[in-house]
Amino acid sequence: MDLLGIHHAAIICSNYEKSKHFYNEILKLPIIHEQYRAERDSYKLDLALPDGSQIELFSFPGAPPRPSYPEAQGLRHLAFKVADIAKSKHYLEQQGISVEEIRVDEITGKQFTFFADPDDLPLELYQL
Structure with a gap:
């Protein structure tokens, strides 16, 4: 394969x-x-x-709601690659979307943050 x-x-x-x-x-x-x-x-x-x-x-x-907190088994989140995480976070916040603080992945050193879609599906922004 x-x-x-x-x-x-x-x-x-x-x-x-x-x-x-x-x-x-x-x-x-x-x-x-x-x-x-x-x-x-x-x-x-x-x-x-x-x-x-x-x-x-x-x-x-x-369709039943997705159990999220505490986290359930299955797909945890969907991550999107972005070129400028601060700019992307700012844009989402201007649209009225709550975005977590930007953190740094301790393994890769890359920045990331989380937000949610209208059904509270966890979505991630990951800095390239």
Whole structure:
């Protein structure tokens, strides 16, 4: 097997329009494709990241909330690479999004911070 990278991360949201606005308008991820699937009463929205990877945003009626604190088993968070973490943190805060203080990864020496999407999914910014 020869893994080449991550193609996409799939996220199930509780409020489709609110999450669509967050990922498309605030995080500035361009929409690749949007589809309403009547048989599931569900939306699927594909969003592009600059490196070619994607985020798939789904809505499913009645989906249970994600346990987060204390942390549950499973995917812990989704991390985005950024060129300027301070500028990115400032931008998010200007959009009314709470962002943790910038910390330094003790292994790599790189800066990182966390914030959350509309469903409290933990998202990370990681300085290149």
